[in-house]
Amino acid sequence: MTDRLHKLRLAAVNIDGVLLGDTFSPLIHRFVTRRGGIYSADVERSVFSQRQADAGRAMAAAVPQTLTGEEALAAYFEERAAYLADHPVEVTEGAGALLRRLRAAGLDVVCYGGLAKSHFDEHLGAYAGLFTPPHYICTNDVRPGLREITAHFGLEDGQVLFIDDVARVAEAARALGAPFIGRPSRFEHSHQAELMRQAGARHLVDGLDEIDDALLRTVDEEATAGTLWPTRAAEPVPTAG
Template identity: 55%
Template structure:
C-alpha cells in the first residue's frame, strides 16, 4: 500500500555502482590502459551497461587485442577476480537505509544488473526481504532493461523510477519518458548532465523521502534542450 504517491509504484535500483561499490570501471580501465589502449569517456560509454557480447568486443578493440569478445571477457573477469580479492565487493554507504526507506514508504523495490542472481544473493541476500519478487532481474539479455522491468511488474513506464550510475541507462530513460535519478561515477556525471538528468546524487542518503516525492510530483521531466 503506497502512501499517497501519485505516479510512482516501483523503484528499480542498479546493483553495481549504486547499491554496491563499482568493481567494474576500475578493472576495465586498467584492462585497456595496461595494454596500451586509451580509456576515455567515449570508450567507457561504449562498454558500460552493454550486453556482455557487445562489451567484450569493445574491450578487445579498445585494448588493441586480436581476440574475440568472449576471449576478452575471459581475460577481463580473471583480472576482476584478482582485483576483488584485494578490493572486496561491499555495500555502498546508505544502501541498506535506502532500500529500507523505499520499502517503508510503501513503494515496490527491485534490484537489477548484468550479472546473474548469484551476485545479488551473495552481496544483498541479507536485504532480500526488502525487495519485491523476483528481487533481482538480470538484464544482460536486454540491457538496459527499462521496458522489461516495468512489464515484469505490470506497470506503465510512468510508474517506475530507475536509479543508476551509467548514462546509457539515463539516455534510455529519457527516450522512454521514464523517471531517473543518477548516482554517477567517473565520466558518467558529465554525460548525465548533458542528457539533462535533473537529479544527480553523490550519496544514497540524498535519495530521501523528499526527493522521491519530488520525482513523483514531477513525473519524467526531461528538458527539451538537453544534448542528445
C-alpha cells in the first residue's frame, strides 16, 4: 500500500475463528445438541466472546440437564481436548499474508482472544515477528475487551480496526464507533453472519484474502469520515433455530 492510512493505527485480530480455524462453534453445537438442547442464535449470543465462567453458566442453561456452570465448562474442555486430538488447530489459510498486508499498510498488529497466551505461542509463535508487543492480549476477564485493547495502546476509538468472527464484538464496536471487519464462521449451523448484519456491520468477508488494500482504505476512509456504522442500525434480534 503506497498511500498511508489517515485514521487507523492498529489492527486487533481475533485468534480463534480468524487467524486460527473455528473449533468453538462445532464443539459448542455438539455439547448442546448431544445433551438434548436446541442450538440457536440465543445460545451463540450467550456463549461466544463471554468470560469462561459466564459461558459455562450459559452452556449449562442451554441443556435440559442439571449442570452447574463449572461442571459444564469442565465437560466442555474435556470434550475439546478429545476433539482436538482428531481435529488439530490449524492456522487459517492466508493468515500470514494478512498480517503482512496489515503491517505494510503501516498498522501495528496485535492478536487477542479468551484463552491464555500459551495458546497464541503454540499456534502462532512462528508469526510473532509480525505482531506488535505484547503480541497477544488475553481478554477473558474483560470481554469483549475492545476498550481495554484500545487503551493499552494509548489510542482513541476509531483508530483500532477489530477483525473478529463474533457478532457480539461487532455490537461492541458499533457502540464505540470502532472499525470492524467480520469474518463469520463457515460452520453450517452458525448464526454469526446474520447477527453481524443485524448489528449493522458493513464489511463481512469469507476469506482473509478479501481483507486487501482496497478494503483497508475503505474502512480508513469511513473511520475518518465517521461513517463506519449506519446511523440507525437495526438492533440485533435473536434468530430462531
